[in-house]
Amino acid sequence: MSKPRKFQDEFISLAHGNGGRFMRELIDDLFARHLASDCLDTSVDAAALPIEAAGSEIMVTTDGFTVEPLEFPGGNIGSLAVHGTVNDLAVSGAMPLYLTLNAFIEEGLAVDVLDRVLAAMAIACADCGVKVAAGDTKVVRRGQGGGLYLATTGIGLRPRNLNLGLSQVRPGDCVVISGPVGDHGTAVILAREQFGLSGDLQSDAASVLPIAQALLPLPGLKFMRDPTRGGIATVAHEIANASDATVRLDEAAIPVRDPVRGVCEMLGYDPYYLACEGRVVAVLAPESAARAVENLHRQGHEYAAIVGEVLAGPSRVVLQTRLGGQRILEELEDDPLPRIC
Amino acid sequence: MSKPRKFQDEFISLAHGNGGRFMRELIDDLFARHLASDCLDTSVDAAALPIEAAGSEIMVTTDGFTVEPLEFPGGNIGSLAVHGTVNDLAVSGAMPLYLTLNAFIEEGLAVDVLDRVLAAMAIACADCGVKVAAGDTKVVRRGQGGGLYLATTGIGLRPRNLNLGLSQVRPGDCVVISGPVGDHGTAVILAREQFGLSGDLQSDAASVLPIAQALLPLPGLKFMRDPTRGGIATVAHEIANASDATVRLDEAAIPVRDPVRGVCEMLGYDPYYLACEGRVVAVLAPESAARAVENLHRQGHEYAAIVGEVLAGPSRVVLQTRLGGQRILEELEDDPLPRIC
Numbered sequence: 001m002s003k004p005r006k007f008q009d010e011f012i013s014l015a016h017g018n019g020g021r022f023m024r025e026l027i028d029d030l031f032a033r034h035l036a037s038d039c040l041d042t043s044v045d046a047a048a049l050p051i052e053a054a055g056s057e058i059m060v061t062t063d064g065f066t067v068e069p070l071e072f073p074g075g076n077i078g079s080l081a082v083h084g085t086v087n088d089l090a091v092s093g094a095m096p097l098y099l100t101l102n103a104f105i106e107e108g109l110a111v112d113v114l115d116r117v118l119a120a121m122a123i124a125c126a127d128c129g130v131k132v133a134a135g136d137t138k139v140v141r142r143g144q145g146g147g148l149y150l151a152t153t154g155i156g157l158r159p160r161n162l163n164l165g166l167s168q169v170r171p172g173d174c175v176v177i178s179g180p181v182g183d184h185g186t187a188v189i190l191a192r193e194q195f196g197l198s199g200d201l202q203s204d205a206a207s208v209l210p211i212a213q214a215l216l217p218l219p220g221l222k223f224m225r226d227p228t229r230g231g232i233a234t235v236a237h238e239i240a241n242a243s244d245a246t247v248r249l250d251e252a253a254i255p256v257r258d259p260v261r262g263v264c265e266m267l268g269y270d271p272y273y274l275a276c277e278g279r280v281v282a283v284l285a286p287e288s289a290a291r292a293v294e295n296l297h298r299q300g301h302e303y304a305a306i307v308g309e310v311l312a313g314p315s316r317v318v319l320q321t322r323l324g325g326q327r328i329l330e331e332l333e334d335d336p337l338p339r340i341c
Numbered sequence: 342m343s344k345p346r347k348f349q350d351e352f353i354s355l356a357h358g359n360g361g362r363f364m365r366e367l368i369d370d371l372f373a374r375h376l377a378s379d380c381l382d383t384s385v386d387a388a389a390l391p392i393e394a395a396g397s398e399i400m401v402t403t404d405g406f407t408v409e410p411l412e413f414p415g416g417n418i419g420s421l422a423v424h425g426t427v428n429d430l431a432v433s434g435a436m437p438l439y440l441t442l443n444a445f446i447e448e449g450l451a452v453d454v455l456d457r458v459l460a461a462m463a464i465a466c467a468d469c470g471v472k473v474a475a476g477d478t479k480v481v482r483r484g485q486g487g488g489l490y491l492a493t494t495g496i497g498l499r500p501r502n503l504n505l506g507l508s509q510v511r512p513g514d515c516v517v518i519s520g521p522v523g524d525h526g527t528a529v530i531l532a533r534e535q536f537g538l539s540g541d542l543q544s545d546a547a548s549v550l551p552i553a554q555a556l557l558p559l560p561g562l563k564f565m566r567d568p569t570r571g572g573i574a575t576v577a578h579e580i581a582n583a584s585d586a587t588v589r590l591d592e593a594a595i596p597v598r599d600p601v602r603g604v605c606e607m608l609g610y611d612p613y614y615l616a617c618e619g620r621v622v623a624v625l626a627p628e629s630a631a632r633a634v635e636n637l638h639r640q641g642h643e644y645a646a647i648v649g650e651v652l653a654g655p656s657r658v659v660l661q662t663r664l665g666g667q668r669i670l671e672e673l674e675d676d677p678l679p680r681i682c
Contacts, residue, residue, distance in 0.1 A: 014679045015674065015675050017570075017679060018570060018571060018673055018675075018678070018679070019569070019570025019571025019572075019575050019616075019673060020571055020575060020672055020673025020674055021672045021673065021674055022674060023570075043507060043579070043583065044433065044506070045402055045429040045430075045432050045433050045566060045567070046400040046401060046402035046429050046430050046433035046435055046495070046497070046499075047400065047401055047402070048398040048399065048400055048499070049398070049399040049400070049401055051394070051399050053392070053394055053399075057389040057390070058389070058390045058392050058394075058399070059387040059388065059389055059390070060387060060388055060390055060439070060441060060474055060475050060496065061386055061387035061388070061441075061475050062441035062442070062443055062475045062476060062477050062494060063443070063477045064443040064444070064445055064477045064478070064479040064492070065479075066445065066479045066481050088386040088387050089386075089387050091386050092385065092386045092387035094387055098401065100401055100402075100403035100494045101403070102403055102404070102405040102443070102492035102494075103405070104405055104407065104445065104490055104492075133401055134401050134402050134403045134494075135403060136403050136404045136405045136492070137405070138405040138406075138407045138490075139679065140407050140487055140490070140679070140680060141487075141679055141680070143484060144485075144486060144487040144680075145485060145486065145487075146481055146482075146485040146486075149445050149479075149481070149490070151405070151443035151445075151477070151492035153403060153441045153443075153475075153494035154387070155401065155496075156387070158387075158389070165385070166384060225386060226386070228360070229358075229359060229360030229364075230359060230360025230361055231360075234360050234361060238384070242384065275360075331361055331362045332359055332360060332361025332362065333356065333361055333362055333363060334356050334359075337359070338355045338358060338359075338480065338481070338482055339481060339482070339485075
């Protein structure tokens with residue numbers, strides 16, 4: 001648990017970004033109070049990372065977060081940032097160790113909101129076993145931000161002998177998803193008052209580290225990715241482009257929760273293009289795919305399923321419909337949803 | 342030199358941030374065209390860093406950049422970001438190796454501006470010997486950004502036997518500055534049309550890696566910091582706070598260029614609180630301080646000087662004035678200059 005907050009101000013002002021006393025209080029009383037660890041020293045320019053890298057590769061990833069609203073059912077921008085960054089390392093086969101954090105705070109942001117965001121971040125860090133090693137804050141004028149934007153960089157270690165990547169994918173491989181799609185996207189849409197809708201949909205935002213670790217021992221594992229911006233359809237396109245093959249997804253097999261389907265139908269979104277923040281798309285040789293689904297079911301991911309396969313053929317993504325026909329899933333062009341992640 | 346630009350659009354739109362084809366083109370034709378290297382693969386979730394860390398500590402730092410205007414005499418937000426991050430590693434005694442880059446782009450940003458920013462970034466990276474290893478872009482709605490915000494995380498290596506840090510500072514130590522102060526702050530102020538002023542002032546934004554490397558071999562070196570937000574006065578406060586001592590700065594010794602002094606007098610700023618982006622404040626034992634200044638003069642830093650000392654006494658910063666009096670330099674509270682770095 002974090003110590004009680006001493007920070008007196010109710011709203012962030014420009015003075016909290018100027019390098020002086022107010023900024024030091026912001027950093028000490030809010031950021032460091034939640035995110036303190038043995039490797040976070042807010043008085044240094046650069047932090048030493050105690051990494052024992054023998055036999056491993058040092059892996060790095062970075063991600064920006066601009067979700068609106070900042071808080072949504074199932075998470076907030078802070079937990080989203082930790083999970084998103086941890087997940088990029090996890091699907092690369094790495095164990096995440098350290099994060100760095102940049103906050104771009106808009107003048108006028110309620111300190112209570114920032115406090116809840118950082119508290120959620122601290123819980124997510126503890127859950128994932130990562131520590132914040134360095135950070136930076138900037139305050140921008142009212143009307144020049146979106147309340148709060150975060151950027152997180154993750155550093156982890158990966159065994160040297162892993163052979164994961166898009167280049168490993170071959171025709172005949174199966175596509176597996178670890179859970180239902182579209183939950184994060186629809187939860188964020190519903191959380192925007194402008195739609196005048198409400199529902200009990202929750203974002204799926206979560207660490208996928210246990211999922212990735214459950215799949216990594218499978219000898220036929222070729223590739224993993226978390227389907228964030230652009231959803232499962234966009235990951236399928238990345239697979240098709242990189243392997244110069246056709247990815248066929250099976251509509252009947254892709255898990256979509258009923259309320260997600262309902263919201264998508266009402267608002268005209270395709271759930272296959274909506275961001276997930278706690279799912280893994282994995283490509284595996286057929287003999288490992290069934291095993292992967294079993295492993296995930298055993299972990300409690302009851303919706304995990306084989307949802308498609310890679311076929312020799314032109315580089316494209318086709319959806320096998322419930323009625324037995326096929327339709328092309330085009331690459332995403334226009335933006336349905338800014339600031340969804 | 343970068344390849345010719347294929348990117349057709351004149352302005353950034355929300356579709357450039359959605360995860361689909363437009364975003365891929367933005368990343369490939371703009372970001373990767375400038376920042377390509379053997380360790381940048383825009384198709385992976387996390388990148389492997391080829392680091393040979395035996396005998397060294399892995400160091401990390403992170404920084405956000407919100408400067409307005411995005412381009413100013415002497416640099417732009419891209420070169421500023423690279424130099425700022427490299428400098429935080431350099432003053433920690435580390436050799437910078439890799440950067441990660443987050444871009445928060447406001448809808449409507451001119452692609453030409455982004456192109457120039459990335460070109461300046463590429464030049465700065467080459468100058469400093471660092472490579473961009475991972476990146477992320479987000480596009481936010483018009484009116485929710487400041488054109489472009491950047492966040493960069495730097496990773497480098499530092500010899501294990503270095504004994505640098507605020508905790509090393511003792512009464513009797515000397516404070517050295519590597520060059521004149523206030524140039525970046527005033528150059529950015531003048532570049533804002535709102536002031537209706539013009540001048541030939543240039544930002545001092547530059548890599549301080551050669552400066553730091555010239556000081557590192559000196560046995561009496563205690564601490565280095567680049568005086569960015571809050572200027573030399575704020576670094577002096579950090580030294581005074583950490584060592585529970587008085588820092589006395591000597592007005593006659595602190596180099597300030599005449600045009601900087603002129604602008605500050607006209608607009609009511611104190612140059613000691615203005616950001617520098619290419620200077621180093623160093624604390625050294627007296628026997629090493631003169632040597633430090635000599636080394637810097639030999640490097641062409643003609644303004645390098647001993648500008649103060651650490652004294653036993655209460656934790657505060659005093660300025661010895663030209664007239665022989667003393668005035669307290671208070672810790673910065675109110676914000677004179679948002680979005681200056």
